[in-house]
Amino acid sequence: MVIIVFGVSGCGKSTIGQLLADQLNMPFHDADFYHPPANVAKMSNGEPLSDHDRIPWLEILTSNIRDWDKDGGAVLACSALKENYRAMLSSSGNVSWVYLAGSYKTIRERLIKRRKHFMNPRLLDSQFEILEEPDYGIRIDIDSSPHLIVKEIMDRLHQEKVQFGIIGMGVMGKNLALNLAEKGETVSIYNRHVAGSEEGVAQAVSDQHSELPLQPFDDLEKFVQGLESPRVIMLMIPAGKAVDMQIEQLEPLLSKGDVIVDGGNSFFKDSERRAMELKEKGLHFLPMGISGGEEGARKGPSLMPGGTAEGYNHLKTYLEKIAALDKKGKACITHVGTGGAGHFVKMVHNSIEYAEMQLLAEIYSLMHQGWGFGPERIADILEDWAGYGLNSYLLEITVCILRKKDGEEFLLDKILDQAEQKGTGGWSVNVALEYGVPYGPLAEAVMARNISARKPQREKLAKKIAFKPDPGFVFDEKPEILRNAFAMVSLINHTVGFDLIKTVSDEHDWGIDLSETARIWTNGCIIRSALMEDLVDVFKENSSLLEAKQSLELFGKSQHDLAFVVTQAIESGHAIPVISSALNYYLSSITASSSANLIQAQRDFFGAHTYQRTDKERGTYFHTDWQAND
Incomplete structure (x- = not known):
């Protein structure tokens, strides 16, 4: 932590800062010594600094705060009179504020007595004019002696309130809280109290993990009061009306500048509305996509926050601690864009996820029902494919699923073929229609789940109708051709999804960086893969995957394999909606x-x-x- 002792010139921040640093065994720095020579000359002549003058100074301090925070912390004496100055300084590290407050008369008398300092007493008026007193941090009156002031600060630091709170102790909320607490952050956790069904949930989480710094609540007002402004409150509750109801309950308890984060799978247009409504009330609303499931939440998810940059700066230090890391050690998190951009990107992520899951299901069906391969042999083939640059989290878990046994039998053979869904895939289809983006393969993944849900009708029709291939037709067993088709369809799935991201981002002027989006999806999330690693660099040079050199090379060697697989599958009576739609998308896209x-x-x-x-x-x-x- 970097503790910034601030206030107008003459309040004693250098003296107090040095004494406080000694007590905490931390380095001490005085911001006055970081002013460029031009600023020092102006102040020595009694000329007040403008915001333009202060920007280089603040940039220097911001860079140093980042380094000091990484090196174990420090104490900095700095005027930091305006809120936007403090926001800039806070953006670079874990900062705690100590405000030294005193009357104009007291401080002027001190300045007149002070010698050998470039701050001219005539500048005090300008300092009080721009001073914006905070409603957060530790406020200390300077009338006491320096040693008593430092003692009070030390006492207050030990009693300082927690800044980060999570509402909703379901699977994701609980594991995110544990993730952050394991990184050394004290986290306030809240879960509603419902007699007979939800009682003492937050307390139970805290009791089960008593070694971690968790503060449990089931009273919302006490939960909010226990957080220091600017408060950061993450909602981990079901999307829809529940989010609006929770925000309505929170609003009267919050202060201007507080941040509400919606970490659920809300529809991005609802998030846009909430962001605008809360902005009018002086609150930041950050819609944030979270991917990685239960394991990711605990060990490191991929995070996709939208909303205001200022609001993001209040919580990015926390989020960077809990996020997964890419191959270069950088956190898999980025400020995606303003408004509902975070939830929009997560919606498309889920749509690609639907398509990739359905693609693997179709590959499994062709080998299992078409070629008669058993689960173990299919697992071996898919595991071999990983060595051809096709590895992904979904491929890995599919191999694991195929090998899982229930007694002497394979568990997969006992699972009902009726897929469920939570709606994000369908939202993507509707948005694609609204913005005129071709979305066939990803739309078919949603339709496949809809058809699977009609299990009784399928069973009834299967007894009445059967597709019988031509007697002379032979369904060829060619795993290497199927592998090439799989690679091409996967690339097309990603092409379709990223095309929707670019189109909607351009329409809303979100400025979503496709390369950065791919980067934060390289670890922690469900669709992480070797392909996603490649896309980080591909999108640095291309805005369309169809036109990228790497894609053209894959299409050149795999397009006939894909056509062969589709022909074989259809001829033998196997439904492959995503694979066949991908071929149609590709052929339509290259038809002049x-x-x-x-x-x-x-x-x-x-x-x-x-x-x-x-x-x-x-x-x-x-x-x-x-x-x-x-």
């Missing part, structure tokens, strides 16, 4: 002259919607009376 000219002619025929001509200037529209005689 499509059949859409007929569709446009049909629209003009029955609706006079007009059309453009290939032999005329683009942007000129024509209408034809199709039934009139020439």
